[in-house]
Amino acid sequence: MTWGSAAEFLAMGGRAFFVWGSYAVAAALIAAELLLLRGRRRTLLARLGRSLRHKHDDS
Amino acid sequence: MNQRIFRFASPQTFYPLAGQMIPLFMTLAAVLCAVGLYIGLFVAPTDFQQGEVYRIIFIHVPAAWMSMFIYVVMAFWCAVGLAMNTRLSFMMALALAPTGALMTAVALWTGSLWGKPTWGTWWAWDARMTSELILLFLYIGFLSLHAAIDDPRRADRAAAVLALVGVVNIPIIYFSVKWWNTLHQGASVSITRAPSMARTMLWGMLIMALAAWMYSIAAALMRVRSIILERENAAEWVAQLPEVKGQ
Numbered sequence: 001m002t003w004g005s006a007a008e009f010l011a012m013g014g015r016a017f018f019v020w021g022s023y024a025v026a027a028a029l030i031a032a033e034l035l036l037l038r039g040r041r042r043t044l045l046a047r048l049g050r051s052l053r054h055k056h057d058d059s
Numbered sequence: 060m061n062q063r064i065f066r067f068a069s070p071q072t073f074y075p076l077a078g079q080m081i082p083l084f085m086t087l088a089a090v091l092c093a094v095g096l097y098i099g100l101f102v103a104p105t106d107f108q109q110g111e112v113y114r115i116i117f118i119h120v121p122a123a124w125m126s127m128f129i130y131v132v133m134a135f136w137c138a139v140g141l142a143m144n145t146r147l148s149f150m151m152a153l154a155l156a157p158t159g160a161l162m163t164a165v166a167l168w169t170g171s172l173w174g175k176p177t178w179g180t181w182w183a184w185d186a187r188m189t190s191e192l193i194l195l196f197l198y199i200g201f202l203s204l205h206a207a208i209d210d211p212r213r214a215d216r217a218a219a220v221l222a223l224v225g226v227v228n229i230p231i232i233y234f235s236v237k238w239w240n241t242l243h244q245g246a247s248v249s250i251t252r253a254p255s256m257a258r259t260m261l262w263g264m265l266i267m268a269l270a271a272w273m274y275s276i277a278a279a280l281m282r283v284r285s286i287i288l289e290r291e292n293a294a295e296w297v298a299q300l301p302e303v304k305g306q
Contacts, residue, residue: 002104009100013111018176022115022169026122029161030274037281044288049306052298 068145070287071296077280084277091270099263106260115173116260120247121268123166125275126194127229129159133201134226137219149215150290152222153205154283158275160198167191170243178242186235187243190228197225211290 003009012019099117106113133155140148170188171181182188201218208214231238236245247256248264256264291297298304 002101012114013105015110015112015176018112018172019114022118022172025168026118026165029165033158033161033278037278037285040285041281044285045302045306048288048292048297048303051292052303052306055298 068147070147070150070291071294073147074284074287077284081277081280081284084273084280088270088273088277091266091273095263095266095270098259098266103259103263104257109177112173112176113260115169117263117267119166119169119173120264121271122162122169123191124268125271126159126163126166126191127232128272129155129162129275130194130197130222130229131226133159134222137222140215141219141223146212146215146290147287149219150283150286151279152219153202153215154279154286155275156198156202157282158278160195160202162271162275163191163195163198167195174242180242183242185241185243186239187232187241190232190235193228194225194232197222197228201225 010016010020095117099114103114105111133152136148136152136155139145140152167188170191174183175181201222204221205214205218208217235241236243248261288297288303
């Protein structure tokens with residue numbers, strides 16, 4: 001273990017902004033991609049389900 | 060060629076298969092990411108030259124590698140699609156592009172945050188950075204061109220040609236640090252010689268690269284499933300899917 005305390009870990013030797021700025025943006029972009037993927041699938045399935053019901057109503 | 064390989068080239072067969080593979084690759088990505096972050100943030104020692112800021116490497120290098128690798132895979136599927144006229148190949152290419160763009164954006168962003176404290180600048184128009192920025196524009200151009208053409212089959216072919224022309228940029232990115240005198244340093248890891256970094260740092264980086272790889276596969280599979288449903292929305296097999304029927 002390289003760190004003496006949690007504060008020392010968070011400080012990243014005085015480079016916290018650069019290190020955590022990299023990690024945070026990467027994590028945020030990945031989270032955003034996963035949310036968008038889930039949203040796209042949900043919207044799509046709902047639309048497909050609706051059009052399927054309409055088809056049944058017609059026949 | 061073997062008939063069984065072509066069977067999986069049908070969207071109908073591939074859709075459930077992709078669905079089964081997603082949890083596997085997501086789990087692998089999560090576990091590898093946890094191990095990689097633990098090594099990178101808690102085991103790897105402080106760098107004797109750069110101090111702690113070097114820990115950006117565990118995000119930067121995996122993202123940069125994936126940004127190039129995804130492009131090559133995307134171009135490969137475009138080539139297969141153009142040569143064999145397989146719809147699923149084009150769908151795979153289209154599914155890979157946004158994740159490739161994400162990796163490129165992460166590589167550029169983290170590179171900028173690493174450049175400021177170590178080189179004193181957020182950005183320089185050196186060969187490595189400029190060619191990586193062009194890679195981002197290639198991904199965006201591929202997606203925009205595809206979105207701009209209404210007929211999906213024509214959009215597939217036009218975007219595929221663009222992707223294939225853009226492949227020339229990949230060796231330029233990779234070898235830019237050798238061919239030109241760049242602000243960006245040369246490769247720390249190469250096949251021909253021993254890596255010039257501490258063993259735990261190297262392991263942390265390689266495990267994070269593997270995690271990024273597994274994540275990219277999972278994300279592309281998730282996206283390709285939506286693309287398949289969008290394109291095949293009139294097909295009977297789509298109407299028969301439990302997830303569609305249950306809506």
